[in-house]
Amino acid sequence: MEHITLLIGIVIITALVFDFTNGFHDTANAMATTISTGALKPKTAVAMSAVLNLVGAFLSVEVAKTISGGIVDESGIRPEVIFAGLVGAIMWNLLTWLVGLPSSSSHALYGGLIGATLFSAGIGAIHLDVVLSKVLLPALAAPIVAGLAAMAATRLTYRLTRGRDERDTAKGYRSGQIASAALVSLAHGTNDAQKTMGVMTLALITGGVLAPDAGPPFWVITSAGVAIALGTYLGGWRIIRTMGRGLTDIQPPQGFSAQTGAATVILASSHLGFGLSTTQVSSGAIMGSGLGRKGGVVRWSTATRMFIAWGLTLPAAGLVAGLAALLAGRGTWGVTAVAVLAVAGSAWIWVKSRQEKVDHSNVNDVPAPGADPQHEDIVADVVASLSPPPTDSVLEAAAHDGEAGSPRSASSASQSPASKATVV
Incomplete structure (x- = not known):
């Protein structure tokens, strides 16, 4: 066995950075509905989620084995390729976090590894x-x-509590939300933390530190669990806002149903070794809960932006990682150049995020990104360009509504196209 080289060390540190971004990117999966309904205070919610993510990291290694020995041939790639794949995943995570889109950290990682390879x-x-x-x-x-499970559970829940005082039932469901949110956090640790363990193990195998087909060492499991827990505690407040307020108006029974359905699917997939996206599962469950409540709403404009981001994740992260792999393959100066570009890009995204700060103090104060078009950025421009242009009849109606004294103008002006919702 060889000692860990400088390059392997860089890859491991980069993997832990990705794990950290995965943590704050995916905090919303467990805690968005709990925070939006007031079941837990924001800081309490993310602290509880962080602890349970850490615990979940020690419960299984099946997904880690899928990453380290399943997706790519470890004998055919070098450590700098894994480094490039991680850079592609990190940059996509940060960009989608900036615009508040709950894209998949898992698929960003898969796309990065596949593209670089x-x-x-x-x-x-x-x-x-x-x-x-x-x-x-x-x-x-x-x-x-x-989504189907959450929709069925929501409908059953409202049917069972029909005729009862909503204030009384809300208290019980808020308590249930805390338990179900804890289960989602635990499930997230069993699935997403393992993906970083798998990448770190893959890097150690390609560098000759571990034997082929080896499982993750204990120190790899521990460091990955700590990194994702720290990221979770930091709180991805922008994405929490989108999932808690941007997709649908969540009531306590809906939040409980959505979280329970999501946790069940995630735990089952972890047991089977499926590295699915916990973000997609949780988002689907939230939309299902919106469809399950009579009179509930689903904001399809936000959902459409989210779907497009999901579709772009694999190819976008793969393209960035592929270009980074070409540069990193040039030798030490190439790896250095990729690292410098990644740090510069991350710094630019952080500076942009400070221009409109979102944290635990204001996460529920204003409409979610996507429900109110206030972010003019690369991803939002791409999504907007994919929306169909208004027809002539719509333009004529808008011009008529804009006339002075028109009773429709006030209501039309108060509802932007991006904030329209479908009532179920």
Whole structure:
């Protein structure tokens, strides 16, 4: 066994940075509905989620094995390829966090690894059958399953409590939300923390530190669990705002149903070794809970932006990672250049985020990004460009509504196209 080289050390540190961004990017999966309904105070919610993410990291290693020995051929790639893949995943995570889009950290990681491997070793080094069975198919099925389960649970919940005082039932469901949010946090640790463990193990195998097909050492499990817990405690407040307020108006029974459905799907997938997106599962469950309540709303404008981000995640992270792999393959100066560019890009995103700060003190104060178009950035511009242009009849109606004294003008002006919702 060789000692850990400087490059392997850089890869491991970069993997932990990704794990950290995964933590604050995905805090909303467990705590968005709990915070939006007032079941827990924001800081209490993220602290509880952080602890349970850490505990969950020690419960299973099945997903880690899928990453370290399933998606790509570890004998055909080098540590700098893994480094490039992590850079692509980190940059996509930060960009979508900036605009408040709950994209998939898992798919960003998959896309980064696949893209970097494709550009450096060719398509033969990618296990396409594993990608299809353990990544793509679960990505399509899991949000639908979670959404249907949450919708059925929401309808059953409201039927069972029909005629009872909503204030009395709300107290019970808020308590239930705390328990279900804890379960989602635990499930998130069993699934997402393992993905970083898998990458770190893959880096150690490619560097000759571990034998092929080896499982993650205890120090890898511990460091990955701590990193994702710290990121979770930091709180991805922008994405919490979108999932808690931007997709639907969540009431305590809906929050309980959504979280329970999401936790069930995530835990089942972790047991089977499916590295699915906990973000997609939780988002699907929230939308299902919106459809399950009579008179509930689903804001399809926000959902559409989210769907497009999901579709862009794999190719976008893969493209960035592929270009980074080409540069990193040039040698030490290439790896250094990739690191410098990644730090510069991260710093630019952080500076942009400070221009409109969102934290625990104002996460529920204003409309969510996407429900109120206030972010003019790269991703939002791409999504907006994909929206169909207004028809002539719509333009004529808008001009008529804008006339002085028109009774429709006030209501039309108060509801922007991005904030319209479908009433169920």
